[in-house]
Amino acid sequence: MSREVISERSFEHIGITLEKTQEIRRPNLTYWQDAWRRLKQNRVALLGLIIIIIYILLAIFGPLIVSYQYQDINPARMNQFISKEHWFGTDRLGRDLWVRNWMGARISLSIGFIATIINAFIGAVLGSISGYYGGKLDLILMRIIDVLYGIPYIIVAILVMVVLGAGIKSLIIALVIIGWIGSTRFARGQVLQLKEQDFVASAKVLGSSDFKIIFKHILPNMIGLLVTNLTMAVPRLIFAEAFLSYIGIGIKPPECSWGSLAKAGAEVFRVYPYQMFIPAFFVSTTMLALNLLGDGLRDALDPKFRGLLK
Amino acid sequence: MIVERLLEINDLHFSFLTYGGEVKAVRGISFQVKQGEKVALVGESGSGKSVTAQCILKLNPEPPGFLKKGSILFDGQNITEMNEKGMRKIRGHDIGMIFQDPLTSLNPTMKVGEQITEGLLSHHGFSRKNARKRAYEMLKMVGIADYEKRFKQYPYQFSGGMKQRVMIAIALIHSPRLLIADEPTTSLDVTIEAQILDLMDNLQQNLKTAIILITHDLGVVARLCERVLVIYGGKIVEAGDIDNIYYQAKHPYTWGLLKSIPRLDHQKSKKLGSIEGTPPDLFEPPAGCPFAARCQYAMRVCYQEEPAFFPITAGHQVACWLLHPDAPESAKSTNLGVF
Amino acid sequence: MFKYLMKRFVISILTLFVLITVVWILVRLVPGDPFIGEKVTPQIKLNMIRYYGFDQPLYRQYLIYLRNLLKGDLGYSLKYRNVTVNKILADSFPYSASLGIRSLLFALVGGILLGTTAAFNRGRFLDYFCIIIAIIGVSVPDFILGYLLQFVFGIRLKWLPVAQWQGIKYTILPVIGLGTYTLAMISRLMRTNMLEVLQQDYIKTAKSKGLSTLKIILKHQLRNAIIPVITVLGPTTAAILTGTFVIESIFSIPGMGKYYVTAVQNLDYSLILGMTIFYGFFLVVANAIVDLLYGIIDPRIRIY
Numbered sequence: 001m002s003r004e005v006i007s008e009r010s011f012e013h014i015g016i017t018l019e020k021t022q023e024i025r026r027p028n029l030t031y032w033q034d035a036w037r038r039l040k041q042n043r044v045a046l047l048g049l050i051i052i053i054i055y056i057l058l059a060i061f062g063p064l065i066v067s068y069q070y071q072d073i074n075p076a077r078m079n080q081f082i083s084k085e086h087w088f089g090t091d092r093l094g095r096d097l098w099v100r101n102w103m104g105a106r107i108s109l110s111i112g113f114i115a116t117i118i119n120a121f122i123g124a125v126l127g128s129i130s131g132y133y134g135g136k137l138d139l140i141l142m143r144i145i146d147v148l149y150g151i152p153y154i155i156v157a158i159l160v161m162v163v164l165g166a167g168i169k170s171l172i173i174a175l176v177i178i179g180w181i182g183s184t185r186f187a188r189g190q191v192l193q194l195k196e197q198d199f200v201a202s203a204k205v206l207g208s209s210d211f212k213i214i215f216k217h218i219l220p221n222m223i224g225l226l227v228t229n230l231t232m233a234v235p236r237l238i239f240a241e242a243f244l245s246y247i248g249i250g251i252k253p254p255e256c257s258w259g260s261l262a263k264a265g266a267e268v269f270r271v272y273p274y275q276m277f278i279p280a281f282f283v284s285t286t287m288l289a290l291n292l293l294g295d296g297l298r299d300a301l302d303p304k305f306r307g308l309l310k
Numbered sequence: 311m312i313v314e315r316l317l318e319i320n321d322l323h324f325s326f327l328t329y330g331g332e333v334k335a336v337r338g339i340s341f342q343v344k345q346g347e348k349v350a351l352v353g354e355s356g357s358g359k360s361v362t363a364q365c366i367l368k369l370n371p372e373p374p375g376f377l378k379k380g381s382i383l384f385d386g387q388n389i390t391e392m393n394e395k396g397m398r399k400i401r402g403h404d405i406g407m408i409f410q411d412p413l414t415s416l417n418p419t420m421k422v423g424e425q426i427t428e429g430l431l432s433h434h435g436f437s438r439k440n441a442r443k444r445a446y447e448m449l450k451m452v453g454i455a456d457y458e459k460r461f462k463q464y465p466y467q468f469s470g471g472m473k474q475r476v477m478i479a480i481a482l483i484h485s486p487r488l489l490i491a492d493e494p495t496t497s498l499d500v501t502i503e504a505q506i507l508d509l510m511d512n513l514q515q516n517l518k519t520a521i522i523l524i525t526h527d528l529g530v531v532a533r534l535c536e537r538v539l540v541i542y543g544g545k546i547v548e549a550g551d552i553d554n555i556y557y558q559a560k561h562p563y564t565w566g567l568l569k570s571i572p573r574l575d576h577q578k579s580k581k582l583g584s585i586e587g588t589p590p591d592l593f594e595p596p597a598g599c600p601f602a603a604r605c606q607y608a609m610r611v612c613y614q615e616e617p618a619f620f621p622i623t624a625g626h627q628v629a630c631w632l633l634h635p636d637a638p639e640s641a642k643s644t645n646l647g648v649f
Numbered sequence: 650m651f652k653y654l655m656k657r658f659v660i661s662i663l664t665l666f667v668l669i670t671v672v673w674i675l676v677r678l679v680p681g682d683p684f685i686g687e688k689v690t691p692q693i694k695l696n697m698i699r700y701y702g703f704d705q706p707l708y709r710q711y712l713i714y715l716r717n718l719l720k721g722d723l724g725y726s727l728k729y730r731n732v733t734v735n736k737i738l739a740d741s742f743p744y745s746a747s748l749g750i751r752s753l754l755f756a757l758v759g760g761i762l763l764g765t766t767a768a769f770n771r772g773r774f775l776d777y778f779c780i781i782i783a784i785i786g787v788s789v790p791d792f793i794l795g796y797l798l799q800f801v802f803g804i805r806l807k808w809l810p811v812a813q814w815q816g817i818k819y820t821i822l823p824v825i826g827l828g829t830y831t832l833a834m835i836s837r838l839m840r841t842n843m844l845e846v847l848q849q850d851y852i853k854t855a856k857s858k859g860l861s862t863l864k865i866i867l868k869h870q871l872r873n874a875i876i877p878v879i880t881v882l883g884p885t886t887a888a889i890l891t892g893t894f895v896i897e898s899i900f901s902i903p904g905m906g907k908y909y910v911t912a913v914q915n916l917d918y919s920l921i922l923g924m925t926i927f928y929g930f931f932l933v934v935a936n937a938i939v940d941l942l943y944g945i946i947d948p949r950i951r952i953y
Binding site: 364367369394397398399400401402403405406407409410411414415416417418419420425428429432477480481 | 849850853854860873876946
């Protein structure tokens with residue numbers, strides 16, 4: 001090495017420059033900011049979110065932008081194919097399928113979301129009480145769940161529908177009856193894990209009440225996984241609703257859901273396949289979008305993935 | 311022919327390609343291990359010590375990992391150019407490895423005995439009976455009582471220390487010439503840690519196996535090793551025998567490590583030392599000395615240019631600008647207040 | 650292990666009992682009279698009422714039902730005259746069982762293969778291909794898939810028959826229609842498991858022993874990755890069972906699912922009750938077998 005280079009070296013004392021190294025580290029983000037940042041990077045999940053939003057908007061405004069009503073029967077225009085007047089064609093009673101499809105979307109989506117939210121609420125309450133307090137209460141609840149878990153849920157749903165009669169309310173009740181078990185098990189498992197964590201122990205030592213510990217420390221920490229779990233549960237319930245409507249005990253005509261529209265289309269589908277495939281397409285893409293979004297949310301919200309290199 | 315140098319690593323560069331960019335985990339590490347020698351690689355987590363060790367057996371996942379540069383010679387053969395088939399002959403047979411966490415290093419669904427013998431059965435032509443006999447010997451050697459019963463049990467029936475003993479049995483069953491122990495005692499209790507270290511020391515003396523011990527704990531090193539390589543930011547910053555490192559350390563990072571060992575003879579009032587800050591960003595390692603930002607003696611040159619190795623004595627080398635003749639004397643003399 | 654088995658056994662019995670009771674109560678609660686609108690002679694009606702004890706208090710009716718059940722007698726169908734529920738089950742079960750087992754095998758083998766293939770080709774074309782198949786598979790309801798298959802391969806392309814159950818050619822479309830959802834579920838699970846297991850330390854240990862890649866995959870990776878798949882076999886069997894309801898009616902297969910849907914629509918009490926109990930029994934047994942399998946494959950379970 002040449003002397004020149006060495007003579008340029010400066011041995012002036014500088015010392016620790018930690019602040020500088022920490023500046024270039026990535027900015028501190030809150031949990032939700034970080035999750036959103038990562039969700040945004042996941043294009044597939046974002047696509048799912050966009051599809052869901054578009055469908056919700058269409059479900060709200062779709063029926064309003066044409067002049068037909070979903071129950072309007074028009075014998076002169078039966079089983080018409082897709083046209084300028086009838087964007088999705090008409091059914092065997094001459095009802096406009098564009099309107100019926102989006103009315104069906106309203107019912108399918110709202111049943112799916114409402115039932116999921118109720119399930120999540122029941123699950124979070126029962127699961128956190130059971131998991132947090134443990135003991136006899138937990139034991140009894142878990143035995144009940146063990147027993148109920150073995151019962152084929154769709155059969156119970158069918159029977160509940162038969163007992164209560166077709167309709168939106170019965171559908172929600174049936175879906176809650178079959179759904180609370182899973183969400184309770186899930187929430188309990190989470191609480192069991194979280195309550196062993198040090199921050200819960202320290203909250204206890206500081207004298208927080210149980211109520212406060214559950215609501216301030218445990219629930220906020222499981223909310224990410226809970227949201228993911230919910231997103232994955234919605235398509236299952238939409239599917240269950242479609243199934244019940246499909247076998248003819250779900251929704252009461254003239255009201256319709258995607259399931260009942262698919263059923264009606266199925267009866268004539270060798271002649272008019274579009275009547276089946278249009279609602280089928282929307283059910284499937286909704287479920288697809290929710291699954292994609294759920295996958296993305298899991299990656300974005302799961303603390304296991306947080307801060308890790310992908 | 312006796313090859314004096316069992317292992318020779320030359321200018322090893324190993325990186326991982328991630329979505330965030332290239333993580334330069336190892337950036338030019340060179341060292342040698344002689345037959346029967348006990349060498350320690352010491353450094354914080356993320357310093358590149360485990361990656362270096364796993365390079366020797368090609369255990370780093372590739373991709374995303376890839377060898378950028380350098381060579382590894384084992385017994386005169388270049389491992390870096392060897393194919394999988396060749397590597398399989400070396401793994402287990404010539405080089406054994408123990409991993410950090412005995413709880414997860416054993417397959418939970420397979421009987422312990424099967425896990426010990428499967429290496430023998432797979433490419434050493436051992437009969438089942440002989441393999442079992444050999445496994446019994448090994449279990450006895452690592453201090454597991456009623457080994458015939460233990461042979462048929464599953465890992466969950468073993469305690470942490472026992473599992474690590476099994477791991478040692480697996481690693482040593484072929485009497486390899488080199489044993490790589492990656493933080494073998496980090497996840498164990500202190501009392502168990504002492505037992506395991508003693509066990510390794512005994513076995514090493516009987517089998518004449520060379521050992522590469524990877525650890526962040528200089529206290530563990532003192533019990534077992536002869537030579538120490540201090541690694542920081544994917545580079546070796548100081549190398550020397552055990553006395554050099556403990557009593558004549560020259561690198562500020564080594565001083566920091568030494569200060570962080572709890573000692574019984576310290577007065578209570580003396581605070582246990584720690585090194586402020588975190589290891590450098592390996593996406594974009596600093597241009598100069600990787601430790602500069604955390605070093606209270608850092609000079610302008612430390613930020614600009616990588617320090618070369620300055621030989622202190624025959625086996626003792628330090629990569630630090632403080633040892634340059636032009637460095638101010640005041641910085642050099644502040645060093646030895648450690649012990 | 651014994652304690653674990655006993656616990657499982659007791660839970661299974663309890664589940665069955667609760668199922669029978671709940672279903673019995675629910676069926677009693679159903680509004681409407683099954684005899685209304687049917688041409689039933691008073692004599693037959695009287696016989697029926699006597700047989701089921703409809704003239705007695707409810708708890709007696711329940712006990713009569715339980716007693717008959719223990720004897721293996723599920724009673725008569727209210728719609729199909731003079732046909733016992735046992736007879737209907739005996740006639741239709743073979744079709745459903747054949748369809749169900751084929752679908753389950755299709756889903757298991759296909760799912761494990763697909764998931765494993767995806768994991769080994771992580772980030773490459775084959776991986777994305779498998780992921781896309783899997784995500785579409787869990788998103789398309791089985792009744793839609795059934796019609797789609799029938800439409801494309803039966804009606805348009807005329808490659809395969811669209812209905813009935815008479816030979817291997819007839820089974821292909823229904824099996825795909827029924828098994829795809831489960832196949833997709835299993836393949837997603839399998840892919841995640843394979844990747845997770847691959848990162849486990851014991852795989853590194855196995856590699857450091859000098860084992861061949863094939864041996865590592867077979868003895869260490871697959872075995873540990875399949876364990877969670879076994880846990881979903883219980884719910885999977887249930888999913889396939891419910892799937893038979895629609896698939897059998899789409900492809901006109903005279904199995905239990907078809908009868909069940911008709912029974913629900915006709916309010917055929919005794920048939921609903923009998924078939925539900927049969928389904929329940931079937932699932933409880935399936936779950937018990939799955940738990941047993943789980944205990945055998947994963948030794949850690951046996952400590953319970």
